[in-house]
Amino acid sequence: MSYQAEYIWIDGTEPEPLMRSKTRIVKSGKEPEIWGFDGSSTNQAPGSNSDCVLQPVVTVPDPLRGGDNVLVLCEVQLTDFTPHPTNTRAIARAVADKYADMTPMFGIEQEYTFFQNGRPLGWPAVGFPEPQGPYYCGVGGEKMPGRAIVERHTQACLDAGLAIEGTNAEVMMGQWEFQIGVLPAPTIGDHIWLGRWLLHRIAEDFDTTVSFAAKPVLGDWNGAGAHTNFSTKQTMESWDAIVTVCESLAPRVLEHVTHYGTGIQDRLTGKHETAPWNKFSWGASDRGASVRIPWAVEKAKKGWIEDRRPNANMDPYVVSALMIDTCCSALAGDKPTLFVPSQGAEATVTV
Structure with a gap:
């Protein structure tokens, strides 16, 4: 056999x-x-x-x-x-090994958009659906297209042994999300890529395609991101470590966003729950900040951070490698070593 x-x-x-x-x-x-x-x-x-x-x-x-x-x-x-x-996995593997003693861990919220016949799934052939509002975590009727695919995908991830943590409908009609974690690098990237492959493959059976585009529809519609939650042994024990991690990201705005996926400037506009692409800010419960500190973390004074900048089409190996390189090097007192920031652009910082 x-x-x-x-x-x-x-x-x-x-x-x-x-x-x-x-x-x-x-x-x-x-x-x-x-x-x-x-x-x-x-x-x-x-x-x-x-x-x-x-x-x-x-x-x-x-x-x-x-x-x-x-x-x-x-x-x-x-x-x-x-x-x-x-092969970006090799990069993530190397930097994760370098700082393995800090136990860097990730949880990624992978957004995506279903398309059919050149339009987001469920959208009318002419014009637009009702404005955003009822779709996020919604239920019922024609406003929630794609649920059958999501259900099949979720079960497939479970059956494959992937570390899927949940799913939900997103803000724009036809847009959904699945969450993977909490895992180290490069395993977090492995599970995201396998989850993406399963999603593409299952959508085939429904004559539907999956888009990870950062701004699948221009205009007053939400983009699609991959919010990346990150912690280390130190941040899980100390608020000072969380502050150090956030402040380490501040001077490397361009270094990160230029490797956070195609179309970053279209999505990170300062609107639709995003910070401007070339500015850095962090704050508790602030979905308009580059990095959000969950309310429970602020209350406990320890935990993790959420980098809200990565696009849905980001490479999870690259993002996890950059997060480890920037944040763990700061905690260790080292200099970050990965990548070269783009030239010809300016960044500002708000803390």
């Missing part, structure tokens, strides 16, 4: 990578092994030297096929088994 292993990876498409997958038949009793693919078809290699390596890193039960079948999340490597330039 044999089983099916669905090999999943992130490609090199810019500015927003796509998810790719293909099926391998594996003999019973054997684990999924290294495989390969044509990188010239995924924007990861030239045709003259197109071989890329799929290195399995996470294997979970396949909740769609059932049985002994599995999903296999892979890192992309070059043929010398070094990380491919598009």
